[in-house]
């Protein structure tokens with residue numbers, strides 16, 4: 179509901195709404211001053227999520243993770259906070275704003291659109307576009323003071339054309355080097371020509387050189403050595419051509435932990451900001467700085483039934499009760515991003531203990547076996563991701579069962595799941 183009017187009329191309306199709501203805790207309010215000279219007037223948007231499935235985003239945990247990582251790399255290394263893909267689906271604007279409050283000066287995104295969204299939301303820091311840009315984005319990049327990564331010759335030519343004739347025309351770019359991932363970036367064989375172009379076109383300032391590591395979580399892996407050696411070679415080629423980029427960067431979350439020689443003077447943590455690492459593998463020991471998951475995912479029991487032994491449950495009856503069972507139904511399914519591989523393989527937390535998911539996860543619904551938990555009732559809270567006392571379920575747990583990575587588990591939590599931003603620290 180969106181309503182306009184004087185503060186006092188809106189307050190009355192709001193009071194009526196709150197007192198009639200059966201779940202006031204999930205009412206969200208957005209108050210904006212109306213574009214009018216009347217200072218006592220505003221627009222109030224009240225929304226109430228009636229379907230009880232939501233994600234809680236702890237901005238405190240996010241800030242604490244940022245502080246931890248910044249402290250770990252020390253004051254001479256800039257931390258570019260990776261907030262691409264809607265901050266790994268934690269909410270781009272809210273997360274970037276919290277990180278800015280915590281002192282973040284650089285933000286990493288995928289696209290010009292994400293960069294523009296950050297600017298419109300009041301992010302003042304530098305915004306690095308990791309995957310280049312698309313033709314036609316050039317004017318927006320300049321207008322929003324975004325920093326594109328570049329490697330294709332057309333990147334340079336079209337930016338050069340777009341900056342020509344403008345005052346303050348020098349546009350900072352970061353050159354992406356393909357050091358072995360064979361995905362994006364200039365190859366070493368083409369680098370002298372690229373460097374020569376940059377040296378002769380002063381409208382474009384080579385501010386940074388960077389690369390991305392394919393498997394930095396494999397401690398001591400020779401592939402990482404090879405990528406870092408190629409990166410150094412690229413830096414040497416660029417410097418020999420007479421350019422002096424200010425920033426050199428290669429480290430994602432895993433490399434921050436495993437390869438301090440990859441830090442140079444900027445690191446780009448993504449998943450660790452949100453409280454995760456990939457599992458580290460390899461012969462050498464590594465001690466990652468402690469980070470805490472930022473996102474919890476919760477729902478409530480909407481239906482309960484007692485079933486006799488031998489009753490197949492859900493689509494295709496893939497699970498059959500082995501005893502008299504109490505089954506609870508949850509309003510969450512794969513359309514919310516709950517991975518279907520957790521069907522009869524994952525678990526949730528209810529009343530402080532673990533219970534199994536039984537039967538196929540369907541688009542909107544999931545069943546759990548609460549036979550061993552006395553007193554479960556409709557409306558009880560269920561934790562899909564998060565913790566309760568000493569127990570927790572993480573995106574890495576889901577990823578293990580679903581044979582994927584925590585990134586995908588987090589990024590798949592769909593838009594249908596409202597994000598509630600809190601300033602509490604959660605475990």
Ligand SMILES: Cc1ncc(COP(=O)(O)O)c(C=O)c1O
Pocket residue numbers: 260286308390429430431432446447448449450
């Ligand atoms: C160029 C670049 N840098 C940094 C990151 C952050 O990686 P991670 O989330 O593993 O820290 C990514 C993410 O894929 C990336 O593409």
